[in-house]
Protein backbone atom coordinates (compact mmCIF):
# COMPACT_ATOMS: atom_id res chain seq x y z
CA UNK A 1 0.00 0.00 0.00
CA UNK A 2 2.84 2.35 0.83
CA UNK A 3 3.97 2.42 -2.78
CA UNK A 4 0.53 3.17 -4.18
CA UNK A 5 -0.48 5.82 -1.76
CA UNK A 6 0.98 7.84 1.09
CA UNK A 7 -1.22 10.00 3.26
CA UNK A 8 -0.13 13.65 2.98
CA UNK A 9 1.22 15.10 6.19
CA UNK A 10 -1.85 16.63 7.75
CA UNK A 11 -1.92 19.04 10.64
CA UNK A 12 -3.64 18.01 13.86
CA UNK A 13 -6.92 19.81 13.19
CA UNK A 14 -7.18 18.23 9.76
CA UNK A 15 -6.63 14.75 11.15
CA UNK A 16 -9.19 15.27 13.92
CA UNK A 17 -11.84 16.65 11.55
CA UNK A 18 -11.45 14.29 8.61
CA UNK A 19 -9.97 11.05 9.94
CA UNK A 20 -10.95 10.79 13.61
CA UNK A 21 -14.18 12.72 14.08
CA UNK A 22 -15.94 12.16 17.39
CA UNK A 23 -19.38 13.21 18.51
CA UNK A 24 -20.12 15.09 21.74
CA UNK A 25 -20.18 11.80 23.69
CA UNK A 26 -16.71 11.00 22.43
CA UNK A 27 -17.87 8.19 20.14
CA UNK A 28 -16.63 7.86 16.55
CA UNK A 29 -18.97 9.90 14.35
CA UNK A 30 -20.26 8.78 11.00
CA UNK A 31 -20.96 12.34 9.91
CA UNK A 32 -18.32 15.02 10.11
CA UNK A 33 -19.30 18.62 9.35
CA UNK A 34 -16.33 20.86 8.68
CA UNK A 35 -16.54 24.61 8.25
CA UNK A 36 -13.23 25.72 6.88
CA UNK A 37 -11.41 28.79 5.72
CA UNK A 38 -10.55 29.19 2.08
CA UNK A 39 -7.26 27.38 1.35
CA UNK A 40 -7.12 25.68 4.73
CA UNK A 41 -6.67 22.28 3.15
CA UNK A 42 -10.24 20.99 3.16
CA UNK A 43 -10.13 19.39 -0.25
CA UNK A 44 -6.71 17.83 0.22
CA UNK A 45 -7.77 16.19 3.51
CA UNK A 46 -10.99 14.83 2.06
CA UNK A 47 -9.19 13.39 -0.93
CA UNK A 48 -6.82 11.49 1.33
CA UNK A 49 -9.73 10.29 3.45
CA UNK A 50 -11.84 9.06 0.53
CA UNK A 51 -8.90 7.24 -1.04
CA UNK A 52 -8.14 5.51 2.26
CA UNK A 53 -11.78 4.53 2.69
CA UNK A 54 -11.71 2.96 -0.76
CA UNK A 55 -8.52 1.10 0.06
CA UNK A 56 -9.78 -0.18 3.40
CA UNK A 57 -13.33 -1.12 2.46
CA UNK A 58 -13.04 -1.56 -1.30
CA UNK A 59 -14.34 -4.65 -3.08
CA UNK A 60 -15.13 -5.00 -6.78
CA UNK A 61 -17.89 -2.57 -7.69
CA UNK A 62 -18.16 -0.84 -4.33
CA UNK A 63 -18.80 2.88 -4.80
CA UNK A 64 -17.01 5.77 -3.07
CA UNK A 65 -18.30 9.18 -4.02
CA UNK A 66 -16.90 12.66 -4.38
CA UNK A 67 -19.74 15.15 -4.81
CA UNK A 68 -19.04 18.75 -5.91
CA UNK A 69 -21.44 21.62 -6.71
CA UNK A 70 -20.91 21.50 -10.49
CA UNK A 71 -19.24 19.07 -12.86
CA UNK A 72 -16.32 21.48 -13.40
CA UNK A 73 -15.29 21.27 -9.75
CA UNK A 74 -15.89 17.51 -9.64
CA UNK A 75 -13.53 17.25 -12.60
CA UNK A 76 -10.81 19.19 -10.79
CA UNK A 77 -11.00 16.75 -7.85
CA UNK A 78 -11.00 13.82 -10.31
CA UNK A 79 -7.83 15.18 -11.90
CA UNK A 80 -6.13 15.82 -8.56
CA UNK A 81 -6.83 12.30 -7.23
CA UNK A 82 -5.96 10.71 -10.56
CA UNK A 83 -2.57 12.37 -10.54
CA UNK A 84 -1.96 11.61 -6.87
CA UNK A 85 -2.71 7.88 -7.06
CA UNK A 86 0.18 5.75 -8.16
CA UNK A 87 -0.12 2.07 -8.92
CA UNK A 88 -2.72 0.00 -10.73
CA UNK A 89 -5.91 1.84 -11.59
CA UNK A 90 -8.46 2.08 -14.36
CA UNK A 91 -9.52 5.58 -15.34
CA UNK A 92 -12.79 6.28 -17.11
CA UNK A 93 -12.88 9.90 -18.24
CA UNK A 94 -16.44 9.82 -19.52
CA UNK A 95 -17.93 8.57 -16.27
CA UNK A 96 -15.28 10.29 -14.14
CA UNK A 97 -14.39 7.15 -12.23
CA UNK A 98 -11.17 5.69 -10.94
CA UNK A 99 -11.22 1.96 -10.20
CA UNK A 100 -8.39 1.04 -7.87
CA UNK A 101 -6.58 -2.27 -7.38
CA UNK A 102 -9.12 -3.85 -5.02
CA UNK A 103 -12.02 -3.03 -7.39
CA UNK A 104 -13.37 -0.04 -5.46
CA UNK A 105 -14.83 2.67 -7.68
CA UNK A 106 -14.11 6.31 -6.87
CA UNK A 107 -16.79 8.30 -8.63
CA UNK A 108 -16.86 12.09 -9.10
CA UNK A 109 -20.30 13.63 -9.35
CA UNK A 110 -21.97 16.99 -9.70
CA UNK A 111 -24.77 17.97 -7.30
CA UNK A 112 -26.53 20.10 -9.92
CA UNK A 113 -29.26 17.53 -10.45
CA UNK A 114 -29.87 15.85 -7.09
CA UNK A 115 -32.10 13.23 -8.77
CA UNK A 116 -28.96 11.82 -10.38
CA UNK A 117 -27.50 11.19 -6.95
CA UNK A 118 -30.03 8.56 -5.90
CA UNK A 119 -29.98 4.85 -6.48
CA UNK A 120 -26.54 3.44 -5.68
CA UNK A 121 -25.18 1.96 -2.48
CA UNK A 122 -22.23 4.10 -1.51
CA UNK A 123 -19.60 3.09 1.05
CA UNK A 124 -18.19 6.54 1.86
CA UNK A 125 -18.88 10.01 0.50
CA UNK A 126 -17.49 13.53 0.47
CA UNK A 127 -19.56 16.64 -0.20
CA UNK A 128 -17.00 19.32 -1.05
CA UNK A 129 -18.15 22.98 -1.13
CA UNK A 130 -21.38 21.95 0.59
CA UNK A 131 -22.55 25.53 1.15
CA UNK A 132 -22.82 25.87 -2.63
CA UNK A 133 -25.11 22.87 -3.00
CA UNK A 134 -28.83 22.50 -2.58
CA UNK A 135 -30.24 20.68 0.41
CA UNK A 136 -31.77 18.05 -1.89
CA UNK A 137 -28.26 16.94 -2.80
CA UNK A 138 -27.57 16.15 0.84
CA UNK A 139 -30.76 14.11 1.19
CA UNK A 140 -29.86 12.19 -1.95
CA UNK A 141 -26.27 11.44 -0.92
CA UNK A 142 -27.36 10.45 2.59
CA UNK A 143 -29.87 8.00 1.14
CA UNK A 144 -27.10 6.25 -0.79
CA UNK A 145 -25.24 5.64 2.48
CA UNK A 146 -28.19 4.12 4.34
CA UNK A 147 -27.76 0.46 3.39
CA UNK A 148 -23.99 0.52 3.89
CA UNK A 149 -24.02 2.73 7.01
CA UNK A 150 -21.20 4.52 5.18
CA UNK A 151 -19.50 7.60 6.64
CA UNK A 152 -19.62 11.09 5.11
CA UNK A 153 -17.55 14.27 5.25
CA UNK A 154 -19.46 17.48 4.60
CA UNK A 155 -17.14 20.42 4.09
CA UNK A 156 -17.31 23.99 2.90
CA UNK A 157 -16.90 27.69 3.43
CA UNK A 158 -19.40 29.48 5.61
CA UNK A 159 -21.90 31.28 3.40
CA UNK A 160 -24.57 33.06 5.40
CA UNK A 161 -26.91 31.38 7.85
CA UNK A 162 -29.76 30.41 5.61
CA UNK A 163 -28.53 27.15 4.21
CA UNK A 164 -28.60 23.47 5.15
CA UNK A 165 -24.84 23.27 5.61
CA UNK A 166 -24.86 26.02 8.23
CA UNK A 167 -27.88 24.51 9.98
CA UNK A 168 -26.41 20.97 9.92
CA UNK A 169 -23.14 22.30 11.32
CA UNK A 170 -25.01 23.97 14.18
CA UNK A 171 -26.83 20.73 15.02
CA UNK A 172 -23.59 18.80 15.01
CA UNK A 173 -21.97 21.46 17.15
CA UNK A 174 -24.88 21.27 19.59
CA UNK A 175 -24.13 17.60 20.21
CA UNK A 176 -26.19 15.50 17.82
CA UNK A 177 -25.12 11.87 18.40
CA UNK A 178 -23.01 10.39 15.60
CA UNK A 179 -22.26 13.87 14.20
CA UNK A 180 -19.00 15.70 14.67
CA UNK A 181 -18.36 19.39 14.10
CA UNK A 182 -15.08 21.14 13.28
CA UNK A 183 -14.02 24.63 12.42
CA UNK A 184 -10.69 25.27 10.71
CA UNK A 185 -9.84 28.95 10.35
CA UNK A 186 -7.15 30.71 8.38
CA UNK A 187 -5.29 31.23 11.66
CA UNK A 188 -5.07 27.43 12.03
CA UNK A 189 -3.78 27.12 8.47
CA UNK A 190 -1.22 29.90 9.06
CA UNK A 191 -0.08 28.27 12.32
CA UNK A 192 0.32 24.95 10.48
CA UNK A 193 2.38 26.65 7.79
CA UNK A 194 0.10 25.81 4.84
CA UNK A 195 -1.21 29.35 4.33
CA UNK A 196 1.04 32.43 4.22
CA UNK A 197 0.39 35.19 6.75
CA UNK A 198 1.02 37.86 4.04
CA UNK A 199 -1.76 36.43 1.94
CA UNK A 200 -4.11 36.60 4.90
CA UNK A 201 -3.12 40.22 5.63
CA UNK A 202 -3.61 41.10 2.00
CA UNK A 203 -7.08 39.56 1.92
CA UNK A 204 -8.01 41.40 5.13
CA UNK A 205 -7.03 44.70 3.55
CA UNK A 206 -8.80 44.03 0.26
CA UNK A 207 -12.11 42.56 1.38
CA UNK A 208 -15.04 44.09 3.22
CA UNK A 209 -14.76 43.02 6.85
CA UNK A 210 -17.89 40.86 6.84
CA UNK A 211 -16.78 38.97 3.75
CA UNK A 212 -13.29 38.46 5.11
CA UNK A 213 -14.67 37.09 8.39
CA UNK A 214 -16.87 34.67 6.53
CA UNK A 215 -14.28 33.37 4.07
CA UNK A 216 -11.29 33.17 6.41
CA UNK A 217 -12.76 32.85 9.90
CA UNK A 218 -16.03 31.02 9.29
CA UNK A 219 -18.08 33.78 10.91
CA UNK A 220 -21.38 34.07 9.04
CA UNK A 221 -22.79 37.34 7.77
CA UNK A 222 -26.47 37.81 7.17
CA UNK A 223 -25.65 38.59 3.58
CA UNK A 224 -23.74 35.39 2.95
CA UNK A 225 -20.98 37.39 1.25
CA UNK A 226 -23.35 38.94 -1.27
CA UNK A 227 -21.80 42.14 -2.66
CA UNK A 228 -25.13 43.91 -3.17
CA UNK A 229 -26.59 43.06 0.24
CA UNK A 230 -29.58 40.72 0.48
CA UNK A 231 -31.68 43.26 2.40
CA UNK A 232 -31.03 45.90 -0.23
CA UNK A 233 -31.81 43.51 -3.09
CA UNK A 234 -35.19 42.67 -1.58
CA UNK A 235 -36.01 46.29 -0.74
CA UNK A 236 -36.16 47.11 -4.46
CA UNK A 237 -38.65 44.45 -5.54
CA UNK A 238 -41.60 46.09 -7.29
CA UNK A 239 -44.03 45.17 -10.07
CA UNK A 240 -43.14 46.07 -13.65
CA UNK A 241 -43.67 49.71 -14.53
CA UNK A 242 -46.11 50.73 -17.25
CA UNK A 243 -44.19 53.90 -18.05
CA UNK A 244 -42.09 54.13 -21.21
CA UNK A 245 -38.55 52.78 -21.21
CA UNK A 246 -35.81 55.41 -21.28
CA UNK A 247 -32.73 53.16 -21.25
CA UNK A 248 -31.83 49.59 -22.13
CA UNK A 249 -29.02 47.31 -21.05
CA UNK A 250 -28.34 44.15 -22.98
CA UNK A 251 -26.31 41.02 -22.51
CA UNK A 252 -25.86 39.32 -25.87
CA UNK A 253 -25.87 35.54 -25.86
CA UNK A 254 -22.50 33.85 -26.09
CA UNK A 255 -23.09 30.46 -27.68
CA UNK A 256 -25.58 28.68 -25.42
CA UNK A 257 -26.64 31.59 -23.18
CA UNK A 258 -29.64 33.82 -23.50
CA UNK A 259 -29.81 37.32 -24.82
CA UNK A 260 -31.31 39.54 -22.15
CA UNK A 261 -32.58 43.09 -22.63
CA UNK A 262 -33.49 45.08 -19.56
CA UNK A 263 -35.44 48.35 -19.83
CA UNK A 264 -35.73 51.02 -17.13
CA UNK A 265 -38.25 53.87 -17.01
CA UNK A 266 -37.40 57.43 -15.97
CA UNK A 267 -37.74 56.50 -12.27
CA UNK A 268 -35.39 53.53 -12.58
CA UNK A 269 -38.22 51.04 -12.39
CA UNK A 270 -38.08 47.98 -14.66
CA UNK A 271 -40.41 48.55 -17.58
CA UNK A 272 -39.30 45.74 -19.89
CA UNK A 273 -37.45 42.47 -19.56
CA UNK A 274 -36.81 40.25 -22.57
CA UNK A 275 -34.97 36.95 -22.60
CA UNK A 276 -34.57 34.97 -25.81
CA UNK A 277 -32.37 32.53 -27.72
CA UNK A 278 -32.21 33.18 -31.46
CA UNK A 279 -29.76 33.09 -34.34
CA UNK A 280 -27.49 36.13 -34.68
CA UNK A 281 -29.52 37.48 -37.57
CA UNK A 282 -32.81 37.12 -35.74
CA UNK A 283 -31.23 38.51 -32.57
CA UNK A 284 -30.23 41.70 -34.40
CA UNK A 285 -33.73 42.14 -35.76
CA UNK A 286 -35.32 41.52 -32.38
CA UNK A 287 -32.96 43.93 -30.58
CA UNK A 288 -33.73 46.66 -33.17
CA UNK A 289 -37.43 46.10 -32.76
CA UNK A 290 -37.35 46.23 -28.96
CA UNK A 291 -34.84 49.03 -28.41
CA UNK A 292 -35.83 51.35 -31.31
CA UNK A 293 -34.03 54.68 -30.78
CA UNK A 294 -33.65 54.38 -27.03
CA UNK A 295 -30.14 54.54 -25.55
CA UNK A 296 -29.01 50.94 -25.24
CA UNK A 297 -25.72 49.74 -23.84
CA UNK A 298 -24.86 46.25 -25.01
CA UNK A 299 -22.07 43.95 -23.99
CA UNK A 300 -19.71 44.13 -26.96
CA UNK A 301 -17.08 41.75 -25.66
CA UNK A 302 -15.89 39.13 -28.15
CA UNK A 303 -18.68 37.94 -30.41
CA UNK A 304 -20.83 40.87 -29.24
CA UNK A 305 -18.58 43.33 -31.07
CA UNK A 306 -19.70 42.70 -34.68
CA UNK A 307 -23.33 42.55 -33.54
CA UNK A 308 -23.15 45.97 -31.92
CA UNK A 309 -21.37 47.30 -35.00
CA UNK A 310 -24.15 46.03 -37.20
CA UNK A 311 -26.77 47.54 -34.91
CA UNK A 312 -24.96 50.88 -35.11
CA UNK A 313 -25.47 50.73 -38.85
CA UNK A 314 -22.43 52.82 -39.75
CA UNK A 315 -23.25 55.56 -37.23
CA UNK A 316 -20.69 54.38 -34.70
CA UNK A 317 -21.02 55.96 -31.30
CA UNK A 318 -23.64 58.41 -32.62
CA UNK A 319 -26.05 55.54 -32.74
CA UNK A 320 -28.30 54.90 -29.76
CA UNK A 321 -26.59 51.51 -29.56
CA UNK A 322 -23.44 51.68 -27.49
CA UNK A 323 -20.93 48.92 -27.01
CA UNK A 324 -19.56 48.15 -23.56
CA UNK A 325 -16.44 45.98 -23.53
CA UNK A 326 -15.90 43.85 -20.47
CA UNK A 327 -12.46 43.70 -19.02
CA UNK A 328 -11.89 42.75 -15.41
CA UNK A 329 -11.68 46.44 -14.51
CA UNK A 330 -14.64 47.68 -16.58
CA UNK A 331 -16.85 44.85 -15.40
CA UNK A 332 -15.97 45.65 -11.82
CA UNK A 333 -16.83 49.32 -12.36
CA UNK A 334 -20.16 48.39 -13.85
CA UNK A 335 -20.94 46.09 -10.92
CA UNK A 336 -20.01 48.78 -8.43
CA UNK A 337 -22.38 51.15 -10.19
CA UNK A 338 -25.10 48.54 -9.88
CA UNK A 339 -24.34 48.01 -6.18
CA UNK A 340 -24.70 51.74 -5.53
CA UNK A 341 -27.98 51.87 -7.48
CA UNK A 342 -29.34 48.94 -5.48
CA UNK A 343 -28.19 50.23 -2.12
CA UNK A 344 -29.57 53.71 -2.77
CA UNK A 345 -32.86 52.36 -4.09
CA UNK A 346 -32.40 54.00 -7.47
CA UNK A 347 -33.81 51.00 -9.33
CA UNK A 348 -36.65 48.51 -8.97
CA UNK A 349 -37.20 45.08 -10.50
CA UNK A 350 -39.81 42.34 -10.22
CA UNK A 351 -39.51 39.14 -8.19
CA UNK A 352 -38.09 36.15 -10.11
CA UNK A 353 -35.03 35.43 -12.20
CA UNK A 354 -33.38 38.86 -11.72
CA UNK A 355 -33.67 38.68 -7.94
CA UNK A 356 -32.42 35.07 -7.93
CA UNK A 357 -29.34 35.99 -9.90
CA UNK A 358 -28.62 39.06 -7.76
CA UNK A 359 -28.95 36.98 -4.59
CA UNK A 360 -26.56 34.31 -5.80
CA UNK A 361 -23.76 36.78 -6.61
CA UNK A 362 -20.65 36.58 -4.49
CA UNK A 363 -17.30 38.18 -3.91
CA UNK A 364 -14.34 36.45 -5.35
CA UNK A 365 -10.98 37.25 -3.92
CA UNK A 366 -7.93 36.74 -6.12
CA UNK A 367 -4.36 37.95 -5.94
CA UNK A 368 -5.22 40.75 -8.32
CA UNK A 369 -8.21 42.03 -6.39
CA UNK A 370 -11.80 41.48 -5.46
CA UNK A 371 -14.44 40.73 -8.05
CA UNK A 372 -18.19 40.38 -8.10
CA UNK A 373 -19.15 37.19 -9.82
CA UNK A 374 -21.85 34.56 -10.21
CA UNK A 375 -20.92 31.22 -8.67
CA UNK A 376 -19.69 28.65 -11.16
CA UNK A 377 -22.58 27.10 -13.06
CA UNK A 378 -24.99 30.00 -12.45
CA UNK A 379 -26.18 32.49 -15.05
CA UNK A 380 -25.32 36.15 -14.72
CA UNK A 381 -26.93 37.50 -17.89
CA UNK A 382 -29.83 39.23 -16.09
CA UNK A 383 -27.47 40.96 -13.68
CA UNK A 384 -25.23 42.10 -16.53
CA UNK A 385 -28.20 43.45 -18.51
CA UNK A 386 -29.50 45.26 -15.43
CA UNK A 387 -26.09 46.76 -14.70
CA UNK A 388 -25.79 47.96 -18.31
CA UNK A 389 -29.29 49.45 -18.12
CA UNK A 390 -28.27 51.42 -15.02
CA UNK A 391 -25.20 52.60 -16.90
CA UNK A 392 -27.31 53.50 -19.96
CA UNK A 393 -29.74 55.50 -17.85
CA UNK A 394 -26.92 57.50 -16.26
CA UNK A 395 -25.23 58.18 -19.56
CA UNK A 396 -28.18 58.87 -21.78
CA UNK A 397 -28.53 62.63 -21.11
CA UNK A 398 -25.17 63.33 -22.65
CA UNK A 399 -26.04 61.32 -25.74
CA UNK A 400 -27.95 62.62 -28.73
CA UNK A 401 -31.19 60.71 -28.69
CA UNK A 402 -31.73 60.68 -32.43
CA UNK A 403 -35.31 60.47 -33.52
CA UNK A 404 -37.77 60.04 -30.71
CA UNK A 405 -41.20 60.08 -32.22
Ligand SMILES: Nc1ncnc2c1ncn2[C@@H]1O[C@H](COP(=O)(O)OP(=O)(O)OP(=O)(O)O)[C@@H](O)[C@H]1O
Pocket residue numbers: 008009010011014036037038039040041042043044045194
Ligand atom coordinates in the same frame (compact mmCIF):
# COMPACT_ATOMS: atom_id res chain seq x y z
N1 LIG B 1 -1.36 19.59 5.67
C1 LIG B 1 -0.92 20.21 4.59
N2 LIG B 1 0.38 20.26 4.34
C2 LIG B 1 0.86 20.89 3.28
N3 LIG B 1 0.11 21.55 2.38
C3 LIG B 1 -1.21 21.54 2.55
C4 LIG B 1 -1.80 20.88 3.67
N4 LIG B 1 -3.12 21.08 3.61
C5 LIG B 1 -3.33 21.81 2.49
N5 LIG B 1 -2.19 22.08 1.87
C6 LIG B 1 -2.05 22.87 0.61
O1 LIG B 1 -2.84 24.03 0.71
C7 LIG B 1 -3.45 24.33 -0.57
C8 LIG B 1 -4.96 24.43 -0.41
O2 LIG B 1 -5.49 23.15 -0.11
P1 LIG B 1 -6.95 22.75 -0.52
O3 LIG B 1 -7.20 22.94 -1.95
O4 LIG B 1 -7.20 21.40 0.06
O5 LIG B 1 -7.74 23.83 0.33
P2 LIG B 1 -9.29 24.15 0.40
O6 LIG B 1 -9.56 24.49 1.83
O7 LIG B 1 -10.06 23.04 -0.19
O8 LIG B 1 -9.31 25.45 -0.47
P3 LIG B 1 -10.50 26.12 -1.36
O9 LIG B 1 -10.93 27.25 -0.54
O10 LIG B 1 -9.80 26.55 -2.60
O11 LIG B 1 -11.53 25.05 -1.58
C9 LIG B 1 -3.03 23.21 -1.50
O12 LIG B 1 -1.95 23.67 -2.28
C10 LIG B 1 -2.60 22.10 -0.57
O13 LIG B 1 -1.66 21.27 -1.18
Ligand SMILES: [Mg+2]
Pocket residue numbers: 042043044128
Ligand atom coordinates in the same frame (compact mmCIF):
# COMPACT_ATOMS: atom_id res chain seq x y z
MG1 LIG C 1 -11.48 23.08 -1.76
